[in-house]
Amino acid sequence: MAEQEHYNPPGGLAIKDCALVAIATGRRARDLRELRDGILEADVASIYYHFWGGLLRPTFDDPRYHNGFAIWVDHALHFSSLAEKLSVIDPIDFHDMDGLRKRLVAVIDSELRPGEPCPEAPEDNFFDFIRSQIVVFRTSCTLADPVELPAALAAMSRTSIFYHFIDARRRTPDSTDDFTCWLNDIDRDGYAELTTRLASIDPFFATLVETREELTRTFEDQFAR
Numbered sequence: 001m002a003e004q005e006h007y008n009p010p011g012g013l014a015i016k017d018c019a020l021v022a023i024a025t026g027r028r029a030r031d032l033r034e035l036r037d038g039i040l041e042a043d044v045a046s047i048y049y050h051f052w053g054g055l056l057r058p059t060f061d062d063p064r065y066h067n068g069f070a071i072w073v074d075h076a077l078h079f080s081s082l083a084e085k086l087s088v089i090d091p092i093d094f095h096d097m098d099g100l101r102k103r104l105v106a107v108i109d110s111e112l113r114p115g116e117p118c119p120e121a122p123e124d125n126f127f128d129f130i131r132s133q134i135v136v137f138r139t140s141c142t143l144a145d146p147v148e149l150p151a152a153l154a155a156m157s158r159t160s161i162f163y164h165f166i167d168a169r170r171r172t173p174d175s176t177d178d179f180t181c182w183l184n185d186i187d188r189d190g191y192a193e194l195t196t197r198l199a200s201i202d203p204f205f206a207t208l209v210e211t212r213e214e215l216t217r218t219f220e221d222q223f224a225r
Contacts, residue, residue: 013182015141015152018163020056021133022049029127031118032077035069036108038129044097048170049132051091051100055208056162066205069104069127076121082111090204095175134167146183146191150219158208165211166203179215194222 025046029035039047050068065071065087074083085107094100112118121127139160143152153161164178172181180198183191197218203211 011144011186013143013178015139015143015156015160016163017137017139017157017160018167019135019137019159020049020053020162021135022053022057022130023133025129025131027129029121029129030123031120032073032079032082032108032112033118035073035127036105036112038127039069039101039104039108042101042129043131044101045131045133046129047097047101047104049130051204052162052166053130053132055166055203056159072121072125072127076125076127077119079111079119082108090202092169092202092204097170134163136163146186146219147223149179150216150223153212153216153219156212158212161208161212161215165201165215194218197222 025042027038027042029038054066054068065074065083067087067089070083070086073079073086086104089100089103089107091097091100094103141152143149156164166177168178168181169175172178174181177198180195183195188195198215201211201214201218206214
């Protein structure tokens with residue numbers, strides 16, 4: 001069932017699953033200036049979707065580029081150098097979506113020249129601003145002890161990995177993942193080395209399957225000692 005409250009039992013971690021729902025905003029961009037203005041005015045849920053949505057949906061997007069803005073700039077405007085600059089922006093580097101928005105606008109502004117016309121995309125390839133809404137589901141899995149994490153992670157769905165390791169960053173007090181929050185609640189000092197290793201895992205430039213494998217290895221290394 002879908003739920004609004006993200007309840008964890010005392011001392012435990014309730015494993016959740018999720019779906020990222022795409023919602024049309026009705027806003028479109030036909031050139032670089034309109035893209036820049038759209039990013040500046042878009043809801044943060046739209047910035048979130050165009051960076052993270054590709055990890056959850058089946059896609060045939062260009063694997064060279066890591067967000068929807070970069071893909072469109074290359075494919076529709078044929079502005080490869082700007083697409084590359086946009087593609088290397090890592091949302092993990094920003095505390096919130098507004099900081100990410102400002103970086104996007106700054107990179108685009110560096111390529112705009114006052115008074116110069118902007119090439120337009122074909123009418124059938126305008127940029128559509130989409131916003132996201134996450135729907136959360138309970139699962140039957142609840143962990144009582146961190147030692148259960150290696151086996152639990154190996155069996156987790158891609159969408160559970162997304163919820164607990166990526167989406168958690170927008171809703172936890174320290175903007176970190178659910179596993180780190182749980183470990184800190186149990187024994188911050190005792191798990192300091194492990195949480196440092198978790199912080200070094202960047203899920204943005206990997207698939208969710210690759211992130212799951214790296215998380216599983218990290219916890220296996222810890223609890224095999």
